[in-house]
Structures are given as structure tokens and as C-alpha cells.
Amino acid sequence: MQTATRSKAALVQDIELVNAQIQTLVHREADFQRILDDLRKMKDEAVAERLELEARRNELETQKEPINWLPTELLIQIFTAFTDLDFEDINYRPPVVVLHVSKKWRAIALSTPQLWSRIILEGFRNPEVAQTFLLQSGRSLLEVDYSSLQEHKANQECSHMVDFLANVSQHFSRVGALALCFKIPLPIVYLLPFINDFANAFPRLAQLTLSISTPNPSFIEAPSLIDKEDAILMSRRPAPSNSALLYLKLEQVPLFNFPVAFISNLRTLDLYCSPRKMNSARHDYHLKMSSLCCFLSLTPLLEELILVNTVPYFDVTPPPIDSADAVDGSLVQMYPVRLEHLKAIDWTYPYTADVHRFLTMIDAPGMEKLDIWVEELPAKRILETLNMRGYHPATSSHKYTRGVISFPGLRDLSLQTAGEDMAACVLRKFSLPSLEKVAFTNVDSAAREAAGAVDALPIFPRLESIFRDPRLPNLTHLTLSHFRISDELGRAEGVLGYMPLLTSLSLDSCAGVGRLLDGLKERVAVGVQRGVKLCPRLEALSFWGCQDVDFDGLRAVVLARNRSAVILEEGSKGLDGATGTITREAVVVVQQGGKQAADAPQRGRKIKPLRKLRRHAHGFVPSSPHFVSTVIAMREALAPAHITYVRVANCRLINQDDASSLRDLGVVDVVWAGSD
Known part of the structure; x- marks a missing residue:
């Protein structure tokens, strides 16, 4: 069957119809695309607006935390303080912790080089950690603390030290503080070439700590560390140096392993x-x-000497004053080391005899602070123990020392001893005329652990048995810890009577405090004159764990010294009806007949003698120093300073309400911290 052939005109017509349909679909597709673009645009706008609102919400959420109210500059200071803290876990790294808190903190941490300047390493198993900190720290001054792993053997410890130096030594020029701790001495040998070239390797090193953690280490594998001590020239004196080293700490490390210029x-x-x-x-x-x-003679600018559980072997003695005196041939004759700038000595572990013998060899006219913890001699093998410290039984003790040692500028003294006998033996050969702060602490463990056993505490000795001269005319602060005040009559006066300028009295876990407070109470003089017995300038009282101090005794002391303030508040009147103001500047002295004589401060006027001082001999000069000091003492006794500060902690006989009531007596600052 044959299909009819269509004409050309019909085909053209069909093509035009299809083209029209295609065109319609193209327009529809364009419309759809336009709609999709609009929808996508609307979607993108919605997404952007959502993200903006979410950011705003997150910002508002962060503002709920007070830490986020702070400006960036203050956050940097906080983060820096955080990185300076010491943590038991060596792998806890504060900068990394800050890095993972928030985007803001991360940005701050990455842009602040000083946060990464402290590098703490235990062994050198992970070089990436050190490299990260070195990179992030930029050009900041570095603090490097390296310690070997406890499980390492000698060869591993040395291998890690070599790796440490290979990776970090190129940054030594930025190191300001370096601390290295090893189990054996050998790794220190690898560091010495850099120390010998300190001008190039460590131009900015201000603090150096070298430690060996093994007790009594053997130097058989590092003999060079101790051989240098025999070769040192004792007559050599340091030359001017540009070394930046100011602090040196050595733990079981021999002294003479550094260039003289490095320590000068x-x-x-x-x-x-x-x-x-x-x-x-x-x-x-x-x-x-x-x-x-010898080492100290190479450090003429030294200001502080710290000896921790360290007592040297005494192989020296000062040259004899008299040429006829025999000298022990086993001892080296040396003059005391002159240290013009030495201000403080902090020493633990010496025996009583060690203190005077050691300080005999230190000439420090500018000494201001002395802190000594004296150990008790062992009960057994005393001679062997003393022999190991350089004491020979056949030699008299005076051969080791030279008379009384004077520290004219010493102001702060802290003495820890075991019992009253040791406290009375340490300072007898010292002249300390300028003391301002003194603290006595009993460290006898048996007495301290006997809680509530008053008899177990040693009696605080008389000042006459402690000091060569018990008079302490400049003393302002006294602290007693774990002592018992004797019940002997006059013991308070025997202690406090030598301290006319005392302003602060602190008692820690002491017994018999009431006897001491009795000496601080009011004294009634002739007529109606009132005053205090001792310490007219006392302003601060502190009690920690004193179980027999009661509120009545404390209140009596405060009332005696703050009486003028209480009288003024109550509007009391004088004998003639006028209001009597008692201050430290003007003291009203009541004489016979009810008259009053105001003893005011003299400003360009000659001090007139009091009428009743009949006991003075004929020709007594009123303006003599003795008379002026007597007048000042009388004035201060009649108008003592007010007690302005009282601290009570763990004293069972004083509760919080009692302590707070002292404010009504004029005490400005009252601190109560519980009662046992």
C-alpha cells in the first residue's frame, strides 16, 4: 500500500507549526529558568541572612560569658599569665588549650608570639612540639625548660641531649632563661661549649639552672666537671663583662665550669x-x-645568696690576728670575701656552729636580710657528723672564727630552730643594731605535731639569751611561731620592753599568749593619767591557732590603746568640762589642782622642763638628748597609737561576733578566719 505523497506546501506548514511549538517551549523554559534563578537567589539570600543571624546569635551567646566582654589586649595579658603557670602534666600546654577554645581565641593565640615563648620539654622524643613553639614564638625572648625522662638510661639521656642541642641551639640567641635537669652529669658536658662561647651563643641569657636529680652523683664519666676546680686561679678577679646572666642555680653541679666573664x-x-x-x-x-x-670573689655584684640544704665542708680559716697563734695546717688561710652589694642570705640545713663559722668568711656590710633554718645535731655519731663538715675534735672552736660579727645594716631576720636551746645559741656572736623585722619559728616536728599539748612547745627564751645586745630600738615587726610564753612574772616586759617602736605583733600557734597581752594592757599612773606599759606604737595584732588567747584579754589591749577614740565618740568631757582630745600630737597631762598642761609638738620653740621632775640634778639642761627622749617616751606612753588591724584565725576562744565588735573600739580592719 502506497502512502500519498504530501505536497511541499503542506510540509512547510507542518514545519512552521512545529517551530511555533518549539518557540513556545523555549519561552516556557526561559520562564522556568528565570523563576528558578529568582528562587535560587531568594534561597541564597535566605541562607546568607540565616548565617548572619546565626553569627549574631553566637555573638550574643558569647557575650553571656564575662570573659568575652574583655578587649583583646586584656585577653592577651590573661593568656600570658596562664602560660606562665606550672602544671604537673608536662604535656598540658596552655597555648594549645587556648587555641581550641574559640575562633577568636585561636586568632589571638596565633597572632601573639609571646604566648609560645615558654617551651617545656621532657626528653626529646617529639621534635615537632619544639619546632612548633619555636616557629610560633617569632622573635620573642624564650624560656626553655628541659628535663630528661626518668626511664632513660645514660646513653639515651645523652642521645636526647644531642638531639635537643641540634634542634634548639640555633635559637639560643633568643633564650632568656634556660633550665636543664639530668639524672647524670655527663649531658652537661655537651652544653659547656655553648657556655664558653656565651657572647655569641647566649647573648641574652639572664637565668640559668643546671640540675642533677640523682643524690650524690658520681662524676666518673664526666671528670672534667670537677677537675676544673683545682685549676682555678684564686687570685684572679673578674674584668668588666657584658654578660646578661643575673641568676644562676646549681643543684649538685660543681661551681667552676663557667667563664669568669660569664658570672661576673x-x-x-x-x-x-x-x-x-x-x-x-x-x-x-x-x-x-x-x-x-673563691667563686663568690668572682661575683662582686652578688645581691642574694641562697643555700638550700647545703653546708660546705669547712676547710678555711681567717688569718690569725696574732702571729703567735698556731694555725691548723689542714686549713686554708683566707680573708673573708668582700661582697659590697650582698643584701640577703637564705640558708637551710646548717648546725648551730656552722652559722657563725660561715658568716665569718662573708664580709657583707650592706646585708639587709638573713633567713636561716638551723638543723638539730643527730643524737648518734655526732663526732663523725661534725668531722664531715670540717670540725676536728683536737681544734678549739675559736680557731675557726674571729670574734663578734657585725651587720650594721641588717633589718630583716628570720630564724627557724628546734627548741629554745638552739634559738639561744645561734645569734650570740652577732651584732645586729638595726633590726626592724624579726621572726622566730620553732620547727621541732614533735612539738608541732602535738596538737593541744601546751607543755610540748618550747619556752621562748629571754632576749638576753638570744642576742648579744637585747635592745632592739628600731624593731617594728615581731613574729613568734610555735613557742610557749613563760608564766614567769615579768616575762612579757622582758620581751616587749626592749621594743619601743614595735608596730606589729604576730603569734602563730603559740601558748601563754595571755601573759604577753598583759604587758600590752592599760597602765594607770598618778591621779587619773592613763597610758600603756609597753610598745606605745603598736598598731597591728595577728593570732593564728593560739588556743588560749581570749576575747577579754584582746579587748582590754584594744581598749587601752583606742581609749581616746572611744571617749570622743561618746562625747565625754574633761575635768573642767572641756572636751579632752588625746592624740599623738598633743597630750593632756593632768597636774595637781586640776590644771591641764598641753604638751604639744614644738615647732621652733625650746622644750620646757616638766615641773615635777625634781629628781634631776642641779644644772640639768632641759634640751639634752636624754631629756628629749624621756619626754617623747612619756608622751607616747600616755597617748599610744591606735590598734587599727586585728587578725584572728583558728583561735577557739574568739568567735566572729566578738572579733567584729572590735570595730566599735576603733579597729579599722578586722579579719576573722574561723575558730577551731
């Missing part, structure tokens, strides 16, 4: 050295007094 500007020296063993080997190290004196 030292300000603080901190030493720890194990005591000498009875069976010492050739390669064991013990600190000798001759070596210490």
Missing part, C-alpha cells in the same frame, strides 16, 4: 649540694668552703 654580673646565686658522705670516692663531689669563697 651575677645578682643571685642559688646552690644545692648533697652533704659529704663518710665514704666519699675520688669522683664524688662535695662543696668546699674554700671553693665557695
